[in-house]
Amino acid sequence: MSAPLVLAHLSDLHLGAHVPESVAAIAAEVAAFHPDLTVVTGDHTMRARPREFRQAADLIDKLPRARLIVPGNHDLPLVSPLRVIAPYARYRHWIGDDTTVVRLTGLTALGIDSMPWWRWKSGRVTRAQTVTLRHVMGSASPDCVRVLALHHPPFAGGLARLVGRSRLARAVRAARVDLVLAGHTHAPSVHRSRHGPLVVIAGTATSHRVRDIPRSWTMLRVTGDAIEVHERFESEPGAWHTGRVVRHARRP
Template sequence: MSAPLIIAHLSDLHLGAHVPESVASIADEVAAFHPDLTIVTGDHTMRARPREFLEAAELLDKLPLPRLVVPGNHDVPLFSPLRVTAPYARYRRWIGDDTPVARLPGLTALGINSMPWWRWKSGRVTRAQTVTLRHVMGSASPHSVRVLALHHPPFAGGLARLVGRARLARAVHAARVDLVLAGHTHVPSVRRSRHGPLVVIAGTATSYRVRDIPRSWTMLRITRDAIEVHERFEGEPGTWHTGRVVRHPRHVG
């Protein structure tokens, strides 16, 4: 890897429960870092209404290309027959594929849909998805950065525990994933998983549904030896600054 790879990681936009100034500023804020890839890990809307999807699509179109985007639990209709009959139809119409792949020089990224219609809030990863993970990452070059993106934190415990967590952990290890990106909690965090990859959770980028932490997004700078995580926080509405910077050696356990 001759030059650092830059990934912009946003999550939990929640259009419909958003702050207009944050929405107006976020695209230029992200573009200033010239990311090689922009990843958005779900909850683009508040209640999966058509108007919200239209607003979300407009915002996503302003973010730098290429983009890799996955759905979250709020992107499935809540009180509607569509939750059963066509839970992802609106998402696919306005946002796109819910199992996207991005291949760039030195980087392979896969997004998976971790929100089944039959769960209220928490997620699930299927056996078929882990097979896809192994296949996609198996086709990556030996020195390529391998990135997995999903909405739900993959190794959370308790009530937030992911169905299929054990099979995902095995697949992540076998596929030599470097980096797992997720959202859902609205609280940014960085930690090394005991399964090997660095797990980075992004906060909410544009919603007023914060958890005692300002709105934020995450910029990742990846070199041959390390992954730097720069957490960008909003101060006054529409103004952003770097808060915490965390640097981890790049390796797979």
């Protein structure tokens, strides 16, 4: 890898429960780092209403390209016949496909939908999705950075455990995924999974639904042997600073 790859990772925008000053500033804040790829890991809306999707689509369209976008649990109608009849229709109309592949020089990234309509909050990964993961990453060159994005933290336990977690873990290891990006918790974190990849959780970038942690997003710089994670926190509405930098080996 001749030059570092820069990734911007945002999550849990929650348009409809947002802070207007944060929404107005976030695109320029992200663009200042000139990311090669911008990843947004779900919960673009608060209640999956058309007005919220229009706002989310407008914001996402201002973020730097290339972009990898996946849905979250708030992007399905909560109490509506649409949740059964056409749960993903609004998401697909305003945002796009719920499984996406981005291939750049030195990087292969896959986004998958971890939110089934029949669960209210926690997620699942299907057998077909793990087959796709193995296929997409298997076609990448050996030195390519391999990134998986989904809304739910992939290896959480307890009530937050993904349906299909074990098969996802096997697929992630077999596909030699370097980096898993997720959201959902509204609390940024970085840890090395025992299944191999570095797992980076982004906080909520633009909503007032914080968890005793300021709004945040994450900038990552990936080199041939390391992944450097910069957590960017909002010090006041529309103003951001780096709160923590974590450096890990790209592979254990």
